[in-house]
Amino acid sequence: MCSPRALHPVFYLFPAPLGIDRRTSRLSRPVVACIMSGMDRDDLLSLYRQMLLIRRFEEKSAEMYALAKIAGFLHLYIGEEAIAVGAIAALRPDDYVISAYRDHGHCLARGSDPGKVMAELFGKATGLCQGKGGSMHLVDLANRFMGGYAIVGGHIPLATGLAFATKYQKQDLVTVCFFGEGAVPSGQAHEAFNLAALWKLPVIFICENNRYGMGTPVKRAVALYDNVAEAARSYGIMAERVDGMDVLAMRALMRTVVDQVRAGHGPFFIEAMTYRFMGHSMADPSHGHYRSKEEVEEHRRRDPLVLLKQQILDQALCVEADFKPLEQGVGEIVAAAVKFADESPFPDPATLHHDVMVED
C-alpha cells in the first residue's frame, strides 16, 4: 500500500497525534493556526463567503421548489459546502472540474453566475444550458465546469478522459472529479481508477462520503465501508482522508495534492468525510426511516460554516461584525439570481431540436 500520509502538509509540520485525529481526520488548533498563517483575512473571508453563497442559494432553491418554480429532481449540497469550496480554491481557472448530479455547489464554487444557475433550475432560456440541462446537468464551459452527470459512476471515465487530453496535449492542467461514496463500488469507477493509475493521468478523484447512497448507508453498500479509499489504493492510487466539514483542511490537502498531480505524479483520491443535512433530494425528508433526527442534529453541530467562523474567531483574525456584510451581500446576490430567473423567458419551443447535432 502507498503511504500518502507523508504528502499531507499537516504531517510535515506535526507528528500525527498532535496534527490530526486519525479517527476523525480533524485538524487540531495549532494546525489550523499554521494553515491560516499562509492566508490573509480576505482569503479566509472569501472561503466563508463562497460557502455562504452555496448555502443560501440552496436554501432558496428549496423554497423555489416548494413554490413549483423548480421541478424534477433537486439534490441540495447543504452541509457539504466545504468540500467544493476548499477543493476548488486550490485550482487554477483553466483546470477542469466535473461532478455528479448534486452539482450546484461545484458549479457556484467554480465561479458560475448564480443568476444563470438559478435560471437553469427554473428551466429558463437564460440558464447555463438554456434550460436543456436542469439541476443535475449544469455545464459552464467558460469556467471549465464540464458538467453534472446523473448516472452514478458514469462521469468518472469522462474525468479520466479530460485528464488524458490535457496530458496528450502537454498542458499542465489537472482534472478534479467529484462523486459520492455511492459511486465507489460501481464498475465504471473501477475502470476509470485503473486507467488513471495505468496511464498516470493528472486527475484528482474527490469522494464526498456523506455516508448514504440515497437511503442506503455506506455500511450496507461498500464492502470496505470504513475506508472506501481502498478501492483507489488497490490500483496503486495514492489516497488521503480529510474532514470534509473543514474547508481549511480540505484546501490545505488539495494544495499539496494539486501540486503533486500537476507535476505528473499520477492520480490522487481524496475521501472527504461529510454529511448532507437535507434529504437525498427534495422528494426525501432530511430524516426518516433510514436515519434519525438525532443523527442529523449531531452532524449539524459540525456545520462547515459554523466551524470556519469559529476557527477564524479563535485566531482573532476577525470579529463577529465582519461577517455581517457577507451575509447581506450573499443575500442580495441570491435574491437577484431568483429575480433574474423568474423574469427570464422560457425557451422558445422552436429551439427544441437545436444542439442535438453540432450542425443543428
Place this chain on the structure above:
Amino acid sequence: MLLSYREALNQAMREEMRRDSRIFLIGEEVGYYQGAFKVTKGFVEEFGPQRVVDTPITEAGFTGLAIGAAMAGLQPIVELMTMNFGIVALDQIVNNAAKIRYMSGGQLSVPLVIRGPGSAAHQLGAQHSQSLEAWFCHVPGLKVVAPSTPQDAKGLLKSAIRDQNPVIFIEAQLLYGTKGEVAEGEYTIPLGQADVKRAGTDVTVVAYSKMLVVALEAAEQLSRDGLDVEVIDPRTLKPLDLDTIVDSVKKTGRLVIVEEGWRFCGLGAQIAESVYAAAFDYLDAPIVRVTGEEVPMPYSRPLEDAAIPDAPRVVAAVKSVCGAA
C-alpha cells in the same frame, strides 16, 4: 487502385492521423497486436503508443475516457474489437456521447468515432454475432454509418473522423478481406448520402453492409429471370438519405428492404414507415422486409445459415413483391 475493405479503412485513418495530431486511436489490441482484425496494421510503428493506445478489456472505461478527451478538444477514434462489446459501453454511448451536446445547450461537443465490426461472421455464437445498428440509430445525437465497399469505407470513415458529432461506424467482419476499386489520393464521401449500387426499373432493394453483397447477388439472379432490380445502399443509416430511396420507389413502385438484424423494431421497419409516409401513392405493392430470424445466433452452421438472410430469400421477396412468386 485495388484495395481490400480492411486496407481502405487503414488508409483512411492513416491519412487523417497524419493530417491532424488531435486524432488518436484507442481500443483493445489496436497497437502492438496490430488490431484484432489487423485494421490498424503498422499504426503503432508510425504514430507511437501515445496516439495508438492499447487498453485493458474495459469498454465502458475507455469509451468514457475517449468521450472525455473529445470534450477537451481531441478527436478520438475508439475501436471496439466487435460492436457486440459496445453493449458494455452503452451507458457511455447513449447517456454521455449522444447527449452531452444537447444537455449542455451546445457548449460541449463530442467529436468521436466508435468503430468496429458488426453483424455475424461464421459460427462465432450468439454473443459475437449480432447486428445492433437499430439500437444506435434509435438514439438522438448519434450518426450511424455502415459501408459495404472499400471505396465507401475509406471515404465515409474520413468524413466520420472529420465530423464533430459522435459517429458509430459499423464495419462488416466478413467484408474485411473483400477487394474493390478505390480512388487514388484524398477523397471523402459525405455522411447522409445513399448510393445506387445497381440501377434498375422494376423493383427497389435497399440493403447495407454485408447485406448489400447479398442483394447484388440476388439482383444478378433476378436479371436472368427478366427482373430489373435497383439496389440502393444507404451507406449512412442515420441520418438516412430518404430522398434517394423515395426517388427510386417512385420509379419502380416496389420496395424490398434487406437487413441482417432482428425483424421486430429493426431498421427496415423505420425505412418502410418513412417510405409509406413519403411515397404511399407510388407503391404498387406492400413493402417487404427480409430480416434476420428472431433468435440468438446459433453456433451450428446450418442453423446459423437459416438465421441470416441470403440471396435466395431476397430473390423470393422480390418475386413476391412483383406478384411473380
